[in-house]
Amino acid sequence: MASSLLLLFLTSIASLSAGTATVGIVEALNAVLNKFFPSTFSSSHLESTIVWHLRMPRLFMAIVAGAALAVAGVVMQNILKNPLASPYTLGVASGAGFGAALVIVTGGFLGLQVFITQEWLLVVSAFIFALFPAFLIIGITKMKGSDSATLILAGIAMMYLFSAGLSLLQYVGDESEVTAIVYWLFGSLGKADWMNTGIVAVILLIMLIPLVKWTWDFNALMLGDETASSLGVDVEKIRIYGMVIASLITAAAVAFLGTIGFIGLVAPHITRMVFGTDHRFLLPASAIVGSIILVASDAVARTVIYPEILPVGILTSFLGVPLFLYLILKRRKRNW
Numbered sequence: 001m002a003s004s005l006l007l008l009f010l011t012s013i014a015s016l017s018a019g020t021a022t023v024g025i026v027e028a029l030n031a032v033l034n035k036f037f038p039s040t041f042s043s044s045h046l047e048s049t050i051v052w053h054l055r056m057p058r059l060f061m062a063i064v065a066g067a068a069l070a071v072a073g074v075v076m077q078n079i080l081k082n083p084l085a086s087p088y089t090l091g092v093a094s095g096a097g098f099g100a101a102l103v104i105v106t107g108g109f110l111g112l113q114v115f116i117t118q119e120w121l122l123v124v125s126a127f128i129f130a131l132f133p134a135f136l137i138i139g140i141t142k143m144k145g146s147d148s149a150t151l152i153l154a155g156i157a158m159m160y161l162f163s164a165g166l167s168l169l170q171y172v173g174d175e176s177e178v179t180a181i182v183y184w185l186f187g188s189l190g191k192a193d194w195m196n197t198g199i200v201a202v203i204l205l206i207m208l209i210p211l212v213k214w215t216w217d218f219n220a221l222m223l224g225d226e227t228a229s230s231l232g233v234d235v236e237k238i239r240i241y242g243m244v245i246a247s248l249i250t251a252a253a254v255a256f257l258g259t260i261g262f263i264g265l266v267a268p269h270i271t272r273m274v275f276g277t278d279h280r281f282l283l284p285a286s287a288i289v290g291s292i293i294l295v296a297s298d299a300v301a302r303t304v305i306y307p308e309i310l311p312v313g314i315l316t317s318f319l320g321v322p323l324f325l326y327l328i329l330k331r332r333k334r335n336w
Contacts, residue, residue, distance in 0.1 A: 004288040011295045016055050018299040023047055061192035062298045063291040064201045065253040066263055070290025072246040073264030074283055075211065078218045079242045081148045086265040087250035091133035091158030096254040098162040099129030101169040101181045123255045130251030133158035134244050141240060151243065187258040187313020189298050196256045203252040207245045214238060215279040222277065260313045262320025263290050
C-alpha cells in the first residue's frame with residue numbers, strides 16, 4: 001500500500017510538470033512547496049499560477065475521480081459476480097450522456113435554467129439521469145429478485161434505452177449541439193476546478209463509509225449468496241444498496257468529466273493481482289490504483305500530441321484495451 005501511495009505521489013509530481021507551458025519537475029515541486037514554505041523554496045509568479053490555478057485542480061480531480069471510478073468498479077464486480085462488470089454496466093454512463101445531451105439540445109428543462117447557469121444545469125442533469133438506471137433497476141429487482149443475472153440484464157436494458165435517447169437527441173440537434181455532445185462524451189478534465197473537485201470528493205468520502213463497513217459482507221458474497229446468507233449477510237440489501245452507492249459515486253464523476261472508460265474495469269483487476277481479493281485491502285488499494293491510472297493518463301494526454309490536449313477519456317480507452325487483454329492473459333483463477 002505504501003509503495004502505491006509513493007507511486008501516486010511521483011505520478012502527481014510528473015503530472016504537474018506536463019502540459020503546453022514548460023514547467024519542469026523541479027520547478028513544479030518548488031511551486032508546490034513555496035505555497036507552504038515561502039522562505040525556503042522560491043518560485044516565479046508564472047510557475048506558481050500555472051501549477052496552482054491550472055494544473056493542481058486538474059490533478060486533484062484526476063485523483064478523486066480515478067479513485068471514485070475504481071471503487072465503483074470493485075463494488076460492481078462484487079455484487080454482480082462478474083469480472084467484466086464496471087461502473088457503466090448498469091447504464092450509468094448512458095444515462096449521464098443523455099442528461100447532458102438533453103440540456104445541450106434543449107437549453108434546459110423544467111424551467112431550471114432560470115435559477116442556475118446552463119453549465120451547472122448540464123452537470124445536474126447528467127447527475128440525475130446517471131442515477132435513473134439504478135432506481136429503475138431497483139424497481140425491477142423488487143419484482144424479479146436481486147440476483148446478479150437480473151441486475152446485469154436490467155442494466156443492459158437501461159444502457160440501450162438511454163443510448164437510443166442519446167442518438168435521438170444527436171439526430172435532432174444542430175451541428176454545434178452535436179459537436180458539444182460528442183466532446184462531452186469524450187471525457188475531459190479540462191473543466192476541473194476546486195469547487196467541482198470538492199463536490200466529487202465529499203460524495204466519495206461519504207459513500208466510502210458504508211462500503212468500508214461492508215467489506216466483510218463483500219468478502220462473504222464471494223462465497224455465494226447461500227453461504228453469505230448463512231453467515232448473516234443481508235444479500236439483497238447489500239446488493240441493492242451497493243448498486244445505488246456505486247451508481248452515485250460514478251454519477252458524481254461523470255457529471256463533471258463526461259465518460260471516462262476502463263478505469264473502473266481495469267483498476268480492480270490490477271489491484272487483485274497485487275493485493276488479493278480481501279475487500280479490506282482491495283477497496284482502498286483500488287482507489288489508489290485508479291487515481292494513478294487517471295493521473296498518468298491525463299499527463300500523457302497533455303503531451304502526446306503537443307501542443308494540443310487530448311481528452312483523457314479517449315486515452316484511457318486506447319490504453320485500457322491492451323492493458324485489459326494483458327490482464328486476461330495473465331489472470332490466475334485465484335484472482336477472481
